[in-house]
Amino acid sequence: MNWLEKRVYKVRRRLAEKNQIPITEELWKDLYKKNSEWFKVDLNPDSYSVDVLVQNEEQTIAKASRLLREKGLVILKNIVPNEKALTIGKNLKEDILKLLAELGNQPFVETEHILLQMGNSKIDGYRALAAYSKPVATVRRKGKDEIDGGMFDLFGFDKFIESHPAYQEIYSIQKRGLVNKIVQKTSDVKQRQMNVYYNNEVLKTRHLHVDSVDESYKSFLYLTDVNTLDDGPYMFVPESHNRRKELFKSFMANARYNNIYNIQDIYLPYDKALPLIAPAGTIAISNQKGIHGGHPQKPNHERLLMVDSYYN
Ligand SMILES: O=C(O)CCC(=O)C(=O)O
Ligand SMILES: [Fe+2]
Secondary structure (H helix, E strand, C coil), rough: CCCHHHHHHHHHHHHHHHCCEEEHHHHHHHHHHHHHHHCCCCCHHHEEEECCCCCCCCHHHHHHHHHHHHCCCCEEECCCCCHHHHHHHHHHHHHHHHHHHHHHHEEEECCCCEEECCCCCCCCCCCHHHHHCCCEECCCCCCCCCCCCEEEEEEHHHHHHHHHHHHHHHHHHHCCHHHHHHHHHCCCCCEEEEEEEEECCCCCCCCCCCCCCEEEEEEEEECCCECCHHHCEEEECCCCHCCCHHHHHHHHHHHCCCCCCCECCCCCCCCCCCEEEEEEEEEEEEEECEEEECCHHHHHHHHEEEEEECCC
């Protein structure tokens, strides 16, 4: 968005927020219905996939960048061999479980190498978390009935590997090489920082949403196999990054209610989004102006991934 669009957006948002009312089930259904009419797209994963073993690097970059620009999403198959990704995932999960045990029931624990916190007990806000001098591991919320309850989110994986050099190689695969080249060919955003998400029985995830109205990208590398919706795949609505008018209408509709989690949540059924059902070692790159989110998990299901973020 340019500055003029931002001004208009702010004014209209303030107007819409003037007489807020609580949203009811009925009104909610209405939002879902309206939004559903706007998004009818091809949900065949093959339409968005590039197998990196099939083409040479130049062809892969060209095709992937085109998909990312046009569809807002590209799936890169076989970027890391499945066995290798699973082994790294297994080790990383063990390290995460140790950190969780160290945190226990305390609001936060700070060691020489890392800050562990429950919710935002010590540090709050995306930029502050990314800028902290140490990696910060946050359990988003404690209760399984809360949004993102139990989700483990490690900020600053680049700092984390200083004390865990075994992850240097997987970090570099995600950080340099193909993914970076694809994003740089698509946009002028800068590579910023890397997170690890560990979702263990996150029964209630945040609704489908957009991260920002400004250009930003994320690259998600699975370190566990995600075989079914119950495993909580990453979901994306293809082409939604270009639907500015519709997204804006959805924000304005949300602004009328005082009990909506975030104005940038998009009330759209999950069957309008493409789930990334894929083996460990697969990467999805998406434009975060597009509609996306993690599918809720079932008990005894887990998912581990690395996320690299690009923005200006
Ligand atoms: O956990 C997921 O799959 C979605 C995460 C997400 O919305 C994000 O990283 O922006
Ligand atoms: Fe998001």
